Amino acid sequence: xxxxxxxxxxxxxxxxxxxxxxxxxxxxxxxxxxxxxxxxxxxxxxxxxxxxxxxxxxxxxxxxxxxxxxxxxxxxxxxxxxxxxxxxxxxxxxxxxxxxxxxxxxxxxxxxxxxxxxxxxxxxxxxxxxxxxxxxxxxxxxxxxxxxxxxxxxxxxxxxxxxxxxxxxxxxxxxxxxxxxxxxxxxxxxxxxxxxxxxxxxxxxxxxxxxxxxxxxxxxxxxxxxxxxxxxxxxxxxx
Numbered sequence: 001x002x003x004x005x006x007x008x009x010x011x012x013x014x015x016x017x018x019x020x021x022x023x024x025x026x027x028x029x030x031x032x033x034x035x036x037x038x039x040x041x042x043x044x045x046x047x048x049x050x051x052x053x054x055x056x057x058x059x060x061x062x063x064x065x066x067x068x069x070x071x072x073x074x075x076x077x078x079x080x081x082x083x084x085x086x087x088x089x090x091x092x093x094x095x096x097x098x099x100x101x102x103x104x105x106x107x108x109x110x111x112x113x114x115x116x117x118x119x120x121x122x123x124x125x126x127x128x129x130x131x132x133x134x135x136x137x138x139x140x141x142x143x144x145x146x147x148x149x150x151x152x153x154x155x156x157x158x159x160x161x162x163x164x165x166x167x168x169x170x171x172x173x174x175x176x177x178x179x180x181x182x183x184x185x186x187x188x189x190x191x192x193x194x195x196x197x198x199x200x201x202x203x204x205x206x207x208x209x210x211x212x213x214x215x216x217x218x219x220x221x222x223x224x225x226x227x228x229x230x231x232x233x234x235x236x237x238x239x
Contacts, residue, residue, distance in 0.1 A: 002068060004096045005034065006035075007096050008034065009036075011039045011040055012038065013056065014056070017179075018154065019104070019105070019222075021064055022164075022209075023102070025065060026168070034066045036057075036066045038071045038072070039079065039089075040072075044076040047196075048182030057069055057071075072085075077112060081119040085119060087132075089123035090126055090132065103120045104116045105117060105154040106151045117151055121227060127144055128145025130143045150225070161226045163215055166209070170209060173209075174205075177202075184202070209222070
């Protein structure tokens with residue numbers, strides 16, 4: 001078992017980079033351990049192949065400094081929030097015992113994102129139930145429930161419950177995104193061009209980061225929503 005402080009569980013390779021890449025890099029720099037779990041191989045993507053995307057995902061992991069990255073091999077576009085897939089996620093949660101889980105947007109343009117958010121929210125809860133039995137590589141697993149589950153913001157604008165100042169790590173995030181060359185770099189590829197390969201998309205990512213940063217008086221920010229109230233010890237913990 002490799003225990004981590006933060007586990008990022010998201011549906012497609014590159015979701016972690018796009019949604020919370022700078023937050024990952026910032027917390028790694030602070031000495032926190034971060035792991036990444038991708039639910040699918042992104043095989044329905046217009047460009048690239050699952051094999052290419054796996055290579056790109058590993059490059060992204062190294063750039064962000066995450067301890068590991070694994071793929072659960074669910075069916076891109078057709079995975080269900082059912083007991084089979086919940087148990088797959090539960091095994092990962094119990095293997096890595098994160099304090100915090102970061103995951104997909106609660107609602108978004110891509111239907112996979114919201115569906116994954118619900119699947120992961122449910123799995124995080126069920127992972128804490130003693131009577132659900134799972135066996136991982138380490139053998140029988142103990143029940144484990146993360147303290148917090150936070151959803152990052154993706155294509156559609158969602159009003160964040162809090163914003164992380166990621167100004168010093170924005171360029172790390174952008175470098176990790178660019179590691180997914182098959183998805184975001186049109187270049188000389190014979191694959192069809194998409195909105196993701198145009199300068200408009202990177203302009204959008206940049207603008208979203210600046211917009212969220214501006215909201216908290218920073219150069220760049222990444223926003224998150226929560227399913228439960230946040231508590232603080234004192235007012236000085238709010239900035």
